[in-house]
Amino acid sequence: MFTHRKLALAILICLLACYVIACAEGGGYLPASKSNRDLPYNVVLIIIDTLRPDYMGCYGYFRNTSPRMDEVAEQGVIFKNCISQRSLTHPSITSIFSSKYLKTHGVTANGMVLAPHHKVIGEMMSEAGYLTAGFLTKLCSNHFVRGLDTVYCFEYHRFEDWETEDTVTAHALSWLEENQDERFYLWLMYKDPHWDYHPPPPYDTLYDPGYTGPYRGDHQEAQLICRDRIDLSPEDKYHWRALYAGQINSTDTYVGMVMDKLESLGLADSTLVVIVADHGEELLEHGWAMYHGQSIYRQCQHVPLLMRLPAAIAAGSVVESQVQCIDILPTILDAVGLEHPPGSEGESLWELISDPGYPHSSYAFQEGSHGLINSVMRDNTWHYIYNPYWSAPCIDYLTEELYNMAEDTAEQNNLVEVYPALADTLQEVLLGWLFPNQLPCEIDIVLCRSFPGIDKFLVAARTTAGERSSAHLIMHYGNNYQLMQYDPDYNGWSAWGEGTNPGMVTIESLCQGTAQCRPTLSRDMMSDLLIYGSDIYKTPSEIDREKPQTVELWQNRPNPFNPSTGVRYFLPKDCHVSLKVYNLLGEEVTTLFEGNQSAGLQEVSWDATEVPCGVYFCKLSVGGMSRTIRMVVLK
Incomplete structure (x- = not known):
């Protein structure tokens, strides 16, 4: 018998299924309801990926690439010298959201997740009573969306960038209209002008209409120019930069739509608008780079920063002082009357806006690739x-x-x-x-082993400088060197080296400590890893009990990586194994191993030289079981 209760349950299931499908296709958000009209101002934070200020009109560019953002600068304050903490999206925006340097928050590469004890802006605004939302073309998960009541994500992987930004902006405008009577914190994340440099018409030919050369602005083309160190003609360089400028025009129109909506809803005077970039871009100023992640030059560290709040910021304000992206969060919190979080490393810019002579830090610090360059x-x-x-x-x-x-x-x-x-x-x-108060440091070798038959050796070490020196601990052997990565699973430093007999290994740190060891032969890699993990030597029976009893697939090392990485897994018995890599569309990229393997710890390497940078998934299938890890190729 189909009762009313069953009918109600069926309807509820259908509604939930529709919502899940809508979210999976890029649509759908559930508005939350809060009574918060006593809060002073709304906050709209617009982050634009890869935007160089010297390609914007308000910073002196000769083309009219950013008329709507120029209006924001005229109506509020422009910071002429804002410095990003890292020329890579995830670490940089984590610094913006937490007001902490990379060496403190630990997110030093794309794909890493912020530890929960570090609070981000979404959580702070939500706890203060704001209605919170994010409309995003990327960064749709993990700590970036913590504290957000509404998350609308339409990622760019399967679409032209401008199609993605069209959709995200339209949904953001609808959300503003629906929630205009609430106090809100709204975050918009735009991907352009990040490569590929494919601006929509008319911006695709706006600045170089007569170009007949071979380049379309694809990131694969830029990677080839870098890899083969191709010297471009002046005409080709001009074209790449013209496409980049066109993308800024395109994104500027979406910023204008948001500003127009705030005005039409009567919210412009009561809304703090902050516009900033995560980093800039190399456009062949140094070497053969048309990218940002490997550059620590000003072209990638200098970012635009604009703020508009008519009720509190005088139109036409200019701040020439050098500021940092970690200063943005304290400034927003001061504007809305909230306390700074414990451990905040940025300085509020609020006083500097009204008094350009207000004292501010003279230094800005940047951390480069894996902390090896600063x-x-x-x-x-x-x-x-x-x-x-x-x-x-x-x-x-x-x-x-x-x-x-x-x-x-x-x-x-x-x-x-x-x-x-x-x-x-x-x-x-x-x-x-x-290394505050840590010069010099001492290095303690915990484990120094080589393994027969697999051409690998393992060294685990740590320093008195603490976890932060993960980015500054270098292992030298023969004519080789490599960075040692911190691994929280084993509470120490670890690095794989090539070769069964590396001779003497020297470990050096920028905090001026050195140590040496000669790897000794060991037959049981799993036992050594367990000894290393516990930091004490155990009996064979204790080690036996701690070995995995089921199939295990561990996170690849290093991760992110370029161009190769190692994947380790454990088999409790002899069996048939399938180890494959898939892209974000679920398409198979490569098979790392297919066949029978013996019980025990196994390791396979993947050389990703021929695949584009991005997120991939490695799936281990054994019988009816499977395990999957997420891997990030960074180029």
Whole structure:
């Protein structure tokens, strides 16, 4: 008998199914209801991926690429010298959201997740009573959406970027209309002008209509230029930059739509609008790079920062002082009367807006690839880069570089040999910031083993400088070196090295500590890992009890990676194994292993040289069981 209760349950199930389907296709959000009219202002935070300020009209660009953002600058305040903490999206926006440096929050690469004890802006605004929402073309999960009542995500992977941004903007405008009577915090995330450089008409030909060369602005083309170090003609360089500028025009129109909606709803005077980029972009100023992740030059660290709040910010305000992206959160919290979170490392800019002479920190710090390269900027003038180890694929860095940004905005004239004393001073400032009260440090070797028959050895170490020195602990063996990664599962440092007999291994840290060991032969890799994990030696029976009893697939190392990584898994018995890699569309990319394997710990490597950067999934299938991990290729 079909009762009313069953009918109601069936309807509820159908409604939930429709909502799940809508979300899976990029649509759907459930408005929350809060009574919060006593809060002073709304907040709209617009983050634009890969936007260089020197390609915007309000920062002096000769083309009219950003008329609507220029209006925001005219109606509020423009910060002329805002510095990002990392030229990579996930670490940079984590710093914006938490007001913490990478060395504190630990998200040093794309794909990493912020520990829950670090609060982000969405959580703070929600706890204060704001209705919170995010309309996003990327960063649709993990800590980026913590605290948001509404998350609308329409990621760019299967669409042209402008189609994605069209859809996200339309839904954001509808949400504003539905919730205009509430106090809200709204975050908009736009991907363009990030590559691919494919602006929609008319912006695709706006700045270089007569181009007949071979390039379309694809990221695969940019990767090939980098990999093969192809020297482009002046016409080709001009075209790449014209496409990039066109994408800024396109995104500017969406910013204008949001501003128009606030005005039409009568919310413009009561809404703090903040516009910022996560980082900039290299456009062949250094080496062969048309990307950002491997650059620590000003082209990638200098970002636009605009704020508009007619009730509290005087129109036409200009701040020339050097500020940082970690200063944004404290400024927003001051504007709406909320306390700063414990451990906040940024400084509020609120006083600086009304008083340009208000004292502010002279230094801005940036962390580069895996922390192997770092830099400090002083007083909008000097930029010192320290790179004792890292070799970038597209850029030929020197160990030390020093630039006068006031006279050399493109950072082409290295002045280290001209001003050696200044370089030494800035190096001391930089290392003192990286390792406060930790010079010198000591390195403790926990494990130093080689394994027969598999051409690998394992060294585990840690330093008195603490976890942060993960990015500055380097293992040297023979003519090789590699960064040692921190692994919280084993409470120590670990790194795989190649070769069964590496000879003496030297471990060095930027905090001035060194140690040496010679790997000794070991037959049981799993036992060594368990010993390493517990930090004490155990009896064979204890080790036996702790070995996995089922199929286990561990996170690949390193991750993110370029170009190769290792995948380890454990088989409790002899069996048939399938290990495959899939892309975000569920398409098979490659088979890493297919066949029978013996019980025990296994390791397979994947060389991702031929695949584009992005997120991939590695699936281990054994019998009726499967395990999956997420891997990030970073180029």
